[in-house]
Amino acid sequence: MQDTDRDLLPEGLGDRLPAQARAAQHVRRVGHDVLASHGYARVEPPLLEFEKSLASRMAGVQARRMFRFVDPASLRLLALRSDITAQVARMAATSLATAPRPLRLSYSGPVSTIKGDGLDPARERLQLGAELVGTDTVAAAAEIVELAIETLASAGATGISVDFTLPDLVDTLSAGPLPLDAAQIEKVREMLDAKDAGGLVDVGGEGYLPLLYAVGPFESAIAQLESFQAGGALDSRIEGLRAIAARVGGKARLTLDPSERHGFEYQSWFGFTIYAEGISGSLGRGGTYQILGQAGEEPEAATGFSLYPDPLIGALAATSDEPQKLFLPLGYDVQVAAQQRAVGWITLAALSDSDDPRGLGCSHVLEGREAVAL
Numbered sequence: 001m002q003d004t005d006r007d008l009l010p011e012g013l014g015d016r017l018p019a020q021a022r023a024a025q026h027v028r029r030v031g032h033d034v035l036a037s038h039g040y041a042r043v044e045p046p047l048l049e050f051e052k053s054l055a056s057r058m059a060g061v062q063a064r065r066m067f068r069f070v071d072p073a074s075l076r077l078l079a080l081r082s083d084i085t086a087q088v089a090r091m092a093a094t095s096l097a098t099a100p101r102p103l104r105l106s107y108s109g110p111v112s113t114i115k116g117d118g119l120d121p122a123r124e125r126l127q128l129g130a131e132l133v134g135t136d137t138v139a140a141a142a143e144i145v146e147l148a149i150e151t152l153a154s155a156g157a158t159g160i161s162v163d164f165t166l167p168d169l170v171d172t173l174s175a176g177p178l179p180l181d182a183a184q185i186e187k188v189r190e191m192l193d194a195k196d197a198g199g200l201v202d203v204g205g206e207g208y209l210p211l212l213y214a215v216g217p218f219e220s221a222i223a224q225l226e227s228f229q230a231g232g233a234l235d236s237r238i239e240g241l242r243a244i245a246a247r248v249g250g251k252a253r254l255t256l257d258p259s260e261r262h263g264f265e266y267q268s269w270f271g272f273t274i275y276a277e278g279i280s281g282s283l284g285r286g287g288t289y290q291i292l293g294q295a296g297e298e299p300e301a302a303t304g305f306s307l308y309p310d311p312l313i314g315a316l317a318a319t320s321d322e323p324q325k326l327f328l329p330l331g332y333d334v335q336v337a338a339q340q341r342a343v344g345w346i347t348l349a350a351l352s353d354s355d356d357p358r359g360l361g362c363s364h365v366l367e368g369r370e371a372v373a374l
């Protein structure tokens, strides 16, 4: 019987062929250069670990999105990581618990989920980011937003925009000036997500209506949010957003959508989503959060961002040319070839006289000591 499925990959998984792999490598390299230059030390957590440790560091992490299976060795439940931030949080709370704060860490690597996100069917993505552990102040948030912009720009993104949000907004308002009962909270959130004014009134959330208008370019949206009398409950958040915006304003276009929560599983008072021109969908997000310790221990504040640059990698791969290559004919001088590599050439050495330099994508051929254009 023929095994027709043998060479198919499961839905949402794919290979990176050379052009894509080169673009991905470029994005990771320049991204890590930026992060390292700002003092973020790179860490490399494993691909999989105990489900419990991935799912319990931050309130709100959804274990059901992860590939999970029983470890034949320990007979315990393992999960493939879906978000490296949770692993970095674990390191910060354990092996790096006594490292000086604020602790700056960076990371990159593949993450996977059992289902794609919205219209994007991908079940494996590259994640690249940084976490600033020990603080969730305005200064920390501004550093993280600036760093996200710089990292994305260095990777080749242009026309960057950042959409701010207040992930715990409904919790804050419903615990204070605009009380809701437990069942209503989820409904109000859904209506805010759907930007459905009529629906919001129907579920008893009329007090939340002004939030639907505090959306759009940052200055006008924050003015709307300010004019929304929430008994002072939002004052410190508005002040914080203004301070962050003042710091990053010149570097990206800023918008505000205070009740946006798509993708924000555990962020607390501040969150943001980052976009670039010509790339559909977002390229990453970040914000403030709390890392949970052992029972009885105080949680630790942190701020960070994660980029998911696959769409940018796709665009770069489609537009970037293959690097030029220098063909080394049979019997070439090994020393000369090494010198050519030292000055930046990629060399491709003939293995037999039937090797065809043009067919193999070479632009030049070594003649004596010279690289001669083909």
Ligand SMILES: N[C@@H](Cc1c[nH]c[nH+]1)C(=O)O
Residues within 6 Å of the ligand: 083, 084, 085, 129, 130, 131, 263, 264, 265, 267, 285, 286, 287, 288, 289, 303, 304, 305, 306
């Ligand atoms: N890891 C989060 C983003 C983030 C990093 N740090 C804080 N938030 C995400 O992918 O949604």
